[in-house]
Amino acid sequence: MDEHAPADHPTKTRIKPGQYVIISLRRMIAEGRLKPGERIGEVATAEALGVSRMPVRTALRTLETEGLVVRLGARGYAARAITASEIHGAIEVRGVLEGLAAHRLARRGLTASEEREFRTCLSQGEAIFADGAFGNGALDLFYTYNLAFHALLVDASGNPSIGAALTRNNQLPFASAAALALDWSDRPSEYEHLLSAHRDHCNVVDAIARRDDDAAERLMREHAWAAVRGEKVFERISASRPAG
C-alpha cells in the first residue's frame, strides 16, 4: 500500500514516480487539499512532490482525460470541483455497466470453469466473514476479494468495452468498487455494510446461475450503491468542498 506522505520518502522509492504523482494528485483532489479552482502549476507540483516536471506533466494530462482537472488555457491546470451529484452519477454509470455485464452473463450462461471461478471467489469472501472477527487483515482480504469479484464479472462478460468504460469511470473518488473497503477503512465498525455487499455478490451469482438476466442486472445496479449506503460519505464530500 502507498504511504500518504508526499515528501517523506527518501530518494530511493520502489514505486515509480509516474504512478506516485498520479495517486498523490488524486488523493489531494479527493481530500480537498487541492481546492476546486485552485491552479496547479507543473513546477510547483513537481517541487512539492520531489520529482521532475515530466511525471507531473503526464499525470496532469491523464487526470485531464479523467476529468479531475481542467485546463486553464495556457495558464496550466486547475482542480475541478467534484460535487456529490457527480459522484452520484458515476456510481449510477457503474451500476448500469456492471449490470450489463451481469445481464450478458445470465443470458449466455456460465461455462463450467466460469461457474467454478465464481464459486471459488465467493467462498473466499465467505471465509472472511466466517471468522466473525474483523481485523485489519480481514479488511485487506475483503478489499482483494471485492476487486476480484467485480473484475471476474466484468472480465467474464466478454465485452471489453464494459471494462474500458469502467476503468475511466472509477477514477472519481467513491465511484469505484474499491471504495467499499478503501474509503471506509477508518471505520472497522462497518461490518454490516461489507457483509451485505457480500450477500449482494451471492445473490447476483445465483441470479446468473438460474439464467435470470433481468434480476441479475437489477441486483447488480442496486449493488453499485453499496459503498455509499449510510450516506455519510456525501457529508464528507460536501464538507471538504467549499462552493463550486
Place this chain on the structure above:
Amino acid sequence: MDEHAPADHPTKTRIKPGQYVIISLRRMIAEGRLKPGERIGEVATAEALGVSRMPVRTALRTLETEGLVVRLGARGYAARAITASEIHGAIEVRGVLEGLAAHRLARRGLTASEEREFRTCLSQGEAIFADGAFGNGALDLFYTYNLAFHALLVDASGNPSIGAALTRNNQLPFASAAALALDWSDRPSEYEHLLSAHRDHCNVVDAIARRDDDAAERLMREHAWAAVRGEKVFERISASRPAG
C-alpha cells in the same frame, strides 16, 4: 497544411507537433496503414514523423485512453485489433449509457425549456424527411440532427459521467451515434434506416414526456442498434477494413 515559413500569416495555421502526431496516428490507424496488433515503437514513429520522441509519447498515452492503441507491457504500444465482437460490445455499452440518460430524464421529468429543445430538435429531423427527396445535403442535415439529438439527451440527463463514458466508447468505428449517417453515406438507398431512427427518437421523447422511464430506457437501448440494422456492416468489418 505545409508551412513554408510565412512571415506574418494571419490565420493560425501553425500546426503544433503534438496535434500533428495525434492526427497522423489516428489517420494511420483508421486507414489501416498501421495494422491491428502491429507494434508501435516510440523511436520508430518519431523518426517516421520527423519529430522528437516526446510528442509521440504523449500522443500514444492519449490514444491509449481513447482505446485506439493498447500497451504491450514494457514493449511499447500496438494498434488495437478491432473485431466485430468488440464493435458489438461497444454498441451495447452505448445502449445502456444512453438508456440510462433516457431513464433519468423520464424519471425526473422535462422542464419546459428542455421539452421545447427536444421538440425543436425533432421538428428539424421531421423537416428532413418531409421533403421526401433525400440528397446528399439531406444526409448532412440528418448527420447534424442525429448528433444534436443524442447530445441533447446526454446533456440534459444531468449526469456528466454518461457523456464522459460515451466519449471514450465512441472512438471505435461504428460504435458512435454518428455512424448512422456517416458509415452509410455511400448508400443513399438506406432511407428507411434513417427514417426508422428518427421514429425511434420520437418514441423515446414521447416515453420521456409521459414519464415512462422503463420504456424510455428500453427504446433507447434498442435504438443503439440502428446503425447496424441489416448486419451488412459486420460483413464489411470482417473484410478487415471498414472505411476507406
Place this chain on the structure above:
DNA sequence: AGTTCAATTTATGGATCCAATGTCAAGAGT
C-alpha cells in the same frame, strides 16, 4: 539436444535544457 541462466541490447521512463507563447504590468500618449 534441451533447458536454464546470464549478459547484452534495446526500448521506455525520467530529468534537464531550450524555445515559444501568452500574460501582466508599467509607462507614455491622447
Place this chain on the structure above:
DNA sequence: ACTCTTGACATTGGATCCATAAATTGAACT
C-alpha cells in the same frame, strides 16, 4: 484620467540525454 502599446516574466511544450528494466539470444550444463 484612461487606454494602448511594448517589454519583461513566468509557464507550458519540445528535444536531448541518461538510467532502468525487460526481452532475447547465446552459451554452458545436465
